[in-house]
Amino acid sequence: MKLAIDAMGGDNAPSEIVKGALLAADKFKNIQFTLVGDQAKIEPLLNNHQQFDILHTTEMIEPTDAPVKAVRKKKNASMVLAIKEVKEGRADAVISAGNTGALMTAGLFGAGRIKGIDRPALAPTLPTINQGQGFLLLDAGSNMDAKPEHLLQYGIMGSIYSEKVLGNDKPRVGLLNIGEEPGKGNQLSKLTYDLLKEAPLNFIGNVEARELLQGAADVVVCDGFSGNLVLKSIEGAAMALFSLIKNELTSSLFSKMIAGLLYPRLKGIKKTMDYSGYGGACLFGLTAPVIKAHGSSNANAIFTTIEQASLIVEKNVVKTIEDLILKINEEWKK
Missing domain, CATH: 3.40.718.10 (Isopropylmalate Dehydrogenase)
Structure with a gap:
């Protein structure tokens, strides 16, 4: 190789x-x-x-x-x-x-x-709090606009990668949307839902952004504009949270003593959420x-x-x- x-x-x-x-x-x-x-x-x-x-x-x-x-x-x-x-x-x-x-x-x-x-997709693997394999997000910003058939292709490519490389048997493919119910969202979401439902995929329906870090799906499909917002929001929230924890645990001598006791746990949390353990973003x-x-x-x-x-x-x-x-x-x- x-x-x-x-x-x-x-x-x-x-x-x-x-x-x-x-x-x-x-x-x-x-x-x-x-x-x-x-x-x-x-x-x-x-x-x-x-x-x-x-x-x-x-x-x-x-x-x-x-x-x-x-x-x-x-x-x-x-x-x-x-x-x-x-x-x-x-x-x-x-x-x-x-x-x-x-x-x-x-x-x-x-x-x-x-x-x-029709269009390649940028697909990073993002962490989940259940310490699993994380979830694949595509597209994360290579195409700001997309058609339903593009999102179908993203679902197919992501499912194959999730199965072959991440080791997920019958990867759960979800469509990023503002609600779980069928019929939610804009025209792109509604048309894409119908295509994914008929595709040879383990399509589980719509997933909301707040559920992503819970491991709601193995593959999350969306247009590049929405995907990039999700990516940057997760990165920003993680950085802000760790900064807040660090400030609180170093604010006094007592806090520093508590931080010393909690260090192994905090190190484990940081490792779970560390991007470096999930590889790079594929250009599918x-x-x-x-x-x-x-x-x-x-x-x-x-x-x-x-x-x-x-x-x-x-x-x-x-x-x-x-x-x-x-x-x-x-x-x-x-």
Whole structure:
């Protein structure tokens, strides 16, 4: 198996990217890594490790760059060259912690869409308080507007990933809505509900945003605008809550003593809600696995994302999506 990694993308590149890749190399002896980026910065971190090749470039896409313009103009950027490795068959999957919009653009221009998929979806796995596998949210922001057939495709892609990679038998697919009852929501929600109900999925109906962290569904489908609001709201609420707890538990000597007693429990809660344990956000709908790691990823987050990528390749997720979409489209034609 061969993985291409954008070593220059993200807040902590290249050090944490390389450290995470080294952790993965120690566990996965069957993976050959191509690190794309500045050789002078990457090579000293590798210590001549045999599982690594370096594709040298000093050009990179900045977080502030306009995605389409950057991908078109910076043809030797580390992210663009990493996608090219997949396009030309030298790698099985791509990982980057860089500019999200640019990665989606490079993935579309480079890898291309699966036949029958109208729009790719950005799909992060978010934590649940029951310490399970979390839930898959798609779309989380790649397409602000969507049609019912797009959301149906999201449900199919998410269900396949949830089963193959997250290990959920008959994943529960829910439609994000303002109420649980059928007939709730706007026109998009109502039409999508009918499509999902007839699809070969374990569709459980509408789910409300307040139920997501309770583990109400394994796959939650929505348009990119709503999904991004959910994603940012959950991230913001988690950060605010941990900040509030920290302030309260360090406000006095007595509070600090209590904090010491509670530390193992608090550490467990933090681990459950830590994004780095859930891997990156997949760009579903492309002809090859492209995974967006969090911009602030540390070594552990990169290791988890590599583990995620290896499972996607091993379980042949892209081919399974392609086959099921083709089958559904043929049935519709009848």
